[in-house]
Amino acid sequence: MGVRPPSNNDDNDPETVEFGIAAVDARLRRSDLSFPATEDDVAAALGHEQIPYDVHGGEVALGVILEDVEQSRFESRQQLLNALHPVFETYRQEHSGGVVQQMRSLLPF
Numbered sequence: 001m002g003v004r005p006p007s008n009n010d011d012n013d014p015e016t017v018e019f020g021i022a023a024v025d026a027r028l029r030r031s032d033l034s035f036p037a038t039e040d041d042v043a044a045a046l047g048h049e050q051i052p053y054d055v056h057g058g059e060v061a062l063g064v065i066l067e068d069v070e071q072s073r074f075e076s077r078q079q080l081l082n083a084l085h086p087v088f089e090t091y092r093q094e095h096s097g098g099v100v101q102q103m104r105s106l107l108p109f
Contacts, residue, residue, distance in 0.1 A: 019052040020088040021081045024062065027051070028077055035080075039072045042080065053092045060091060 018026055024046075033045040047063030068087045074080040 017052070017055055019054055020092065021085050023051050024084060025077070025081055027062075028080070035077055036073060036075045037080070038074075039066055039069065042066060042074070051088075053088055054096050056096070058092075058095060060095075065091060 027046055027049055031045050033041065037045075043063050043066055047061065047066060049062045050059040051062050051065070052058065053060050065084060065087050068090075069083050071079075071083045074083065
């Protein structure tokens, strides 16, 4: 998941704000974790990493998200990301500022 932040009326193109599995994917690509991997392997490598779960900068430790993943072994990076996605979505819905805040995040101003 990623979204472009609002423009500040400058000429620089804004960077994408990564959150959820997009942010996890970026950290996985920089890590030494290899697959297949167990939940414990992922937790040892990245469990302490604070991952943004919404466009407003809310963060959660990946280890907290891993606790709710039903799978314990991941054959590939993509399989791990697929398992994390619904957990991040649930976490985001439960911890975001409600419907008004979610609608604001979609507007360009």
